[in-house]
Amino acid sequence: MGVISRDENQVNLIFAGSSTTGGQLKGFSESFEKPLLAIDIEKTMPSSTQWQELATTLNKSVADFINRSEVEGANDDENYDEDDWLKVLENNPKAMKGAILIEGDKTTYLNSATDVFKHFNVDSSGLEKTMHTEQPNIEKTSGNDRFVEE
Structure with a gap:
């Protein structure tokens, strides 16, 4: 059992609020019907243990969560270990790349x-694809339907 609370009936989202991508991902995550706990790391930073659990669960390094172009002096040639990258993230939360979504045992x-x-598991924004099994309805079904007359 990890240190991060997991609930099938709630979605947890970890993101950087000032990041354009983080804000967009928060907006999309809010559109689903489950309650959302949005954790903006610029206001509430997860602990080092929680970051390590997330990285391990996602089979990633903490460095994978960081947009190095947002961190002055950091580049791909740096020889930092996980603790160093955690300090970079703690001191530069807006450098978080993307977001982490937790729903029960599923972490993405x-x-x-x-x-x-x-x-x-939404396909085509929730629209059902039935055109290959049903013919489209091209007849009026109510008095309010408008069709182009040929």
Whole structure:
């Protein structure tokens, strides 16, 4: 059992509030019907133990969560260990890349809105694809339907 609380009936989202991507991912995550606990790391920083648990669960390094272009002096050539990257993230929370979504035992690292839809198993924004099995209805079904007359 880890240190991060996990509940099937609640979604936890860890993101950087001033990040454009983080804000967008929060917006998409709010659109689903489950209660959302949004954790903006610029206001509430998870502990080192929680970051390590998230990285391990996602099979990633803490460095993978950091946009190095947002951190002055950091580049791909740096020889930092996990503790160093944790300090970088704690001192530069706006450098967080993407977001982390936790729902029960399922943990997903998000980089785009598409990742949010994949997490919630939404295909084509929730629209059913039935055109291959049913013919489209081209007849009026109510008095308010408008069709182009040929």
